Amino acid sequence: MPHDPHIRLFIPGPVDVRPAILNAQAVPMIGHRSPEYADLQRRVIPKLRRVFGTAGRVFIVTSSGSGLQEAAVRNCVAHRCLSLVNGAFGQRWYEVALANGKQADDLQVPWGTAIRPEQLDDRLRSGNYDTVTVVFNETSTGLLNPIPQMAEVVCTYPDVLFLVDAVSAAGGTEIRADEWQLGVCLTSSQKALALPPGLALCSVSDQAIERAGTIPCRGWYFDFLQYDKYAARNHTPATPAISLMVALDAQLDDIENEGWKARFARHRRLMRQVHDWVTDRGYGFFAEDGYRSPTVTAVENTRNIDVGALNSYLRHHGMLISNGYGPLKDKTFRIAHMGDTTEEDISVLLETIDSYLAEQ
Amino acid sequence: MPHDPHIRLFIPGPVDVRPAILNAQAVPMIGHRSPEYADLQRRVIPKLRRVFGTAGRVFIVTSSGSGLQEAAVRNCVAHRCLSLVNGAFGQRWYEVALANGKQADDLQVPWGTAIRPEQLDDRLRSGNYDTVTVVFNETSTGLLNPIPQMAEVVCTYPDVLFLVDAVSAAGGTEIRADEWQLGVCLTSSQKALALPPGLALCSVSDQAIERAGTIPCRGWYFDFLQYDKYAARNHTPATPAISLMVALDAQLDDIENEGWKARFARHRRLMRQVHDWVTDRGYGFFAEDGYRSPTVTAVENTRNIDVGALNSYLRHHGMLISNGYGPLKDKTFRIAHMGDTTEEDISVLLETIDSYLAEQ
Numbered sequence: 001m002p003h004d005p006h007i008r009l010f011i012p013g014p015v016d017v018r019p020a021i022l023n024a025q026a027v028p029m030i031g032h033r034s035p036e037y038a039d040l041q042r043r044v045i046p047k048l049r050r051v052f053g054t055a056g057r058v059f060i061v062t063s064s065g066s067g068l069q070e071a072a073v074r075n076c077v078a079h080r081c082l083s084l085v086n087g088a089f090g091q092r093w094y095e096v097a098l099a100n101g102k103q104a105d106d107l108q109v110p111w112g113t114a115i116r117p118e119q120l121d122d123r124l125r126s127g128n129y130d131t132v133t134v135v136f137n138e139t140s141t142g143l144l145n146p147i148p149q150m151a152e153v154v155c156t157y158p159d160v161l162f163l164v165d166a167v168s169a170a171g172g173t174e175i176r177a178d179e180w181q182l183g184v185c186l187t188s189s190q191k192a193l194a195l196p197p198g199l200a201l202c203s204v205s206d207q208a209i210e211r212a213g214t215i216p217c218r219g220w221y222f223d224f225l226q227y228d229k230y231a232a233r234n235h236t237p238a239t240p241a242i243s244l245m246v247a248l249d250a251q252l253d254d255i256e257n258e259g260w261k262a263r264f265a266r267h268r269r270l271m272r273q274v275h276d277w278v279t280d281r282g283y284g285f286f287a288e289d290g291y292r293s294p295t296v297t298a299v300e301n302t303r304n305i306d307v308g309a310l311n312s313y314l315r316h317h318g319m320l321i322s323n324g325y326g327p328l329k330d331k332t333f334r335i336a337h338m339g340d341t342t343e344e345d346i347s348v349l350l351e352t353i354d355s356y357l358a359e360q
Numbered sequence: 361m362p363h364d365p366h367i368r369l370f371i372p373g374p375v376d377v378r379p380a381i382l383n384a385q386a387v388p389m390i391g392h393r394s395p396e397y398a399d400l401q402r403r404v405i406p407k408l409r410r411v412f413g414t415a416g417r418v419f420i421v422t423s424s425g426s427g428l429q430e431a432a433v434r435n436c437v438a439h440r441c442l443s444l445v446n447g448a449f450g451q452r453w454y455e456v457a458l459a460n461g462k463q464a465d466d467l468q469v470p471w472g473t474a475i476r477p478e479q480l481d482d483r484l485r486s487g488n489y490d491t492v493t494v495v496f497n498e499t500s501t502g503l504l505n506p507i508p509q510m511a512e513v514v515c516t517y518p519d520v521l522f523l524v525d526a527v528s529a530a531g532g533t534e535i536r537a538d539e540w541q542l543g544v545c546l547t548s549s550q551k552a553l554a555l556p557p558g559l560a561l562c563s564v565s566d567q568a569i570e571r572a573g574t575i576p577c578r579g580w581y582f583d584f585l586q587y588d589k590y591a592a593r594n595h596t597p598a599t600p601a602i603s604l605m606v607a608l609d610a611q612l613d614d615i616e617n618e619g620w621k622a623r624f625a626r627h628r629r630l631m632r633q634v635h636d637w638v639t640d641r642g643y644g645f646f647a648e649d650g651y652r653s654p655t656v657t658a659v660e661n662t663r664n665i666d667v668g669a670l671n672s673y674l675r676h677h678g679m680l681i682s683n684g685y686g687p688l689k690d691k692t693f694r695i696a697h698m699g700d701t702t703e704e705d706i707s708v709l710l711e712t713i714d715s716y717l718a719e720q
Contacts, residue, residue: 006388014389014602022386025603028366029374029556031680062558063423063581064598070581092580101577190599196389198422198558198601217461219579220452221423221430238424239550241558241601242374243385320391 007315010349011322012139012168012296014190014197015339017247021195024250025243032242038234040245045234047252050260051193052166052185052203053176059227060248061200062241065167065188066092068200071222072163072184073097073104073133075204075212082107082129084115086145087138088325093165097133101217105129111328112141112298114291117149124157130211131161131183137169139191140325142298142334143287144173151180161208167191170201171255172267172295172338183208189244192267192295194339195251198244204228267294270337270346277350281357286324286332295338298324300331305357307333313356319349367675370709371682372499372528372656374550374557375699377607381555384610385603392602398594400605405594407612410620411553412526412545412563413536419587420608421560422601425527425548426452428560431582432523432544433457433464433493435564435572442467442489444475446505447498448685453525457493461577465489471688472501472658474651477509484517490571491521491543497529499551500685502658502694503647504533511540521568527551530561531615532627532655532698543568549604552627552655554699555611558604564588627654630697630706637710641717646684646692655698658684660691665717667693673716679709 009016030036041060048058061068073081073096080103083094097104107123109115115134123129132154137144147164154162161183166175170185172192177185183205190197204224212224220226226237255263274297278285284300285292301307307323307330314320324332337346369376390396401420408418421428433441433456440463443454457464467483469475475494483489492514497504507524514522521543526535530545532552537545543565550557564584572584580586586597615623634657638645644660645652661667667683667690674680684692697706 007390009389009391011391014392014599017389019386022388022603025385025556026379026382028382029369029377029550030367031369031371031682032374032557034680062601063427064600066598067423067581070579074579096580099578099580099583188599190389196385196601196603197392197599198604218459219430219434220456220459221427221582223459238426239374239548239557240424241422241556241604243382243556243603244558244601320394322391 005318008319008345010336011320012191012334012336012338015194015336016341017194017196018340021247021251024247025196027243027246029242032239033235037242040249041234044245044249044252047256048201051170051175051201053174054178054203056178056206057204057209057228057231059202059204059224059231060236060240060245061222062198063200064197065165065186065200066096067222068186068202069093069096069165070100071224072186073102074100074218074222075215075224076161076163076183076208077102077131078211078215079103079130080105080128081131081133082123084120084132084134085109086113086115086141087111087135087143088140089138089165089167090135093133093135112143112286113288114143115145115150117146117153120150121153124153124160130159131163133163134165136164136166137173137293137295139168139296140328141287142293142296143291144169144293146291148180151182155181161211168295168338172264174264177203181205189248192338193251195247196244198241199248267338269343270341271297273343273346274335274337286328296334296336298328298332298334301333310353310356314352317352319352365678368679368705370696371680372551372694372696372698375554375696376701377554377556378700381607381611384607385556387603387606389602392599393595397602400609401594404605404609404612407616408561411530411535411561413534414538414563416538416566417564417569417588417591419562419564419584419591420596420600420605421582422558423560424557425525425546425560426456427582428546428562429453429456429525430460431584432546433462434460434578434582435575435584436521436523436543436568437462437491438571438575439463439490440465440488441491441493442483444480444492444494445469446473446475446501447471447495447503448500449498449525449527450495453493453495472503472646473648474503475505475510477506477513480510481513484513484520489520491523493523494525496524496526497653497655499528499656500688501647502653502656503651504529504653506651508540511542515541521571528655528698531623533624537563541565549608552698553611555607556604558601559608627698629703630701631657633703633706634695634697646688656694656696658688658692658694661693670713670716674712677712679712
């Protein structure tokens with residue numbers, strides 16, 4: 001085996017996947033134009049609708065979440081996009097828009113600070129934009145943007161599509177894509193849904209599909225109109241990642257057995273468990289109060305511990321956390337508390353970190 | 361299990377994957393920025409170089425093969441592309457180029473007929489093109505285009521990049537990307553490499569990378585320059601499909617244990633086994649003589665059998681072949697003889713088809 005013994009992951013993705021779900025991948029192949037495949041997709045779609053809180057379209061794409069960032073801007077930005085940036089993945093989406101030849105402006109807010117609905121309103125009032133991109137839960141900073149309140153603002157601009165990257169949110173906190181009138185809400189498999197990476201998933205509104213129909217250069221691989229056409233037969237335009245689809249089907253069943261509300265409540269409990277430890281040990285939070293993520297906490301490294309050395313110690317004890325992202329390396333460290341992680345898992349992790357600190 | 365009992369696949373992808381390789385997917389997750397992941401990619405790359413016959417760059421992308429068709433045209437077509445079309449996947453690549461806003465002309469040749477190097481030369485002489493797209497092995501028609509001879513032509517036009525889709529060729533027949541000076545040679549995991557779908561793989565030449573540097577709107581997800589930058593650290597720009605990568609690593613080891621030459625020879629033997637049956641039973645070949653595929657045979661349905669009924673019978677006996685592709689439905693049927701399929705497998709299949717025919 002290439003990576004034995006198993007290291008328990010408390011990094012913000014890929015997250016640990018339970019053995020039953022890992023094993024679900026190991027089914028014999030089926031044809032992607034077969035009735036067996038159509039049955040698989042037909043079973044998955046209603047469960048995915050509940051992930052996004054939509055009664056409408058959901059698409060399954062073989063790519064990472066960044067692939068759907070590309071899809072969303074190629075299908076939805078007809079004139080000009082406003083990219084909200086308060087972390088690395090908001091910044092990435094802005095760069096993805098530019099790399100695809102889209103006109104885009106960024107609204108930069110300090111990392112760790114939430115974007116206020118008023119800031120968004122100020123920019124939309126210009127009438128310059130037909131799309132807004134935002135990251136729901138910034139994996140880089142442990143910050144949850146106030147999407148419901150932002151959505152209220154965007155709804156007052158009926159021609160503006162609100163595109164939301166819910167990569168480390170979906171499966172860990174509630175999404176109401178229909179109620180919030182999201183144009184696109186996207187996620188990937190390897191975060192709070194606790195699956196292996198390789199699938200990206202999204203809800204797409206009627207308005208977004210109509211917009212796509214007016215845009216000539218949508219590409220092929222991520223063309224929502226192609227996905228929509230094939231979805232009618234429970235197919236995808238190109239060959240999908242079948243083994244990951246089987247795992248998705250199994251995991252969504254297990255999630256629904258836990259219950260969505262129970263799952264979100266567990267994520268909040270894990271968050272509080274980590275928050276209590278952070279406060280008690282004298283660390284700070286990188287994300288501002290009131291906007292901290294239910295799936296990942298970015299701990300301000302106020303005690304200047306050597307994060308690399310801590311992680312070596314943790315690895316020796318069979319677990320791993322994450323250093324700060326990019327410019328936040330060593331200034332923060334990140335503890336993910338998402339997916340199928342339990343209170344017991346978090347307790348063991350925090351006790352092990354305490355043991356390390358006691359030895360310093 | 362969603363699709364039990366196992367139906368042995370003789371369809372031209374996804375193909376059957378051996379249990380050891382299916383199980384290889386079921387490893388615990390690792391971080392995609394971890395040393396374990398970099399080791400995995402470092403192990404895979406030299407083996408992938410041997411798939412493509414290159415000492416240069418190979419990239420691993422989470423998508424289907426069509427994703428890399430999109431990548432190749434976005435990164436390589438600066439002015440105008442000539443798309444060679446003699447089957448459904450050649451046609452798709454042409455459409456992918458147009459969907460990405462590229463200037464492209466198609467050279468249409470009747471399906472089942474190989475594209476002649478002279479036809480290519482005639483079109484390139486115009487000086488209108490900086491890229492040529494072609495499908496090595498047309499999965500839709502069972503035809504192998506004469507890539508080495510076509511490559512000789514393209515080499516006489518030093519500014520023209522030759523982009524080759526080797527989706528149902530790679531792993532089943534030899535590719536010499538460096539010797540043939542291919543700009544891009546791409547494949548996907550679920551064909552002759554006998555892996556689950558979800559990964560696309562390609563070789564990319566220096567000249568293709570230089571060209572990409574001159575093209576402003578390459579997008580983000582499929583940007584070769586990003587892949588190249590991350591490859592230096594044995595990483596990918598976005599989170600890769602880790603479980604499929606682990607399966608790829610294991611399967612390439614097994615393929616190298618069989619030996620590349622032995623694997624290609626086995627594919628030729630399977631082809632002859634199917635050809636002998638086709639001739640003996642009085643069927644025809646859809647693809648012209650001299651250009652028939654070593655991985656899939658499109659049988660001309662000269663005896664007008666009911667392909668749907670045949671496949672129902674085969675399914676009852678635990679196996680499946682494929683109907684003709686698109687407009688060739690019922691006019692042809694397709695028997696794939698690629699991947700890890702053995703002579704014994706093919707014998708059992710052909711005997712079962714014979715049993716069906718005897719009952720009519």
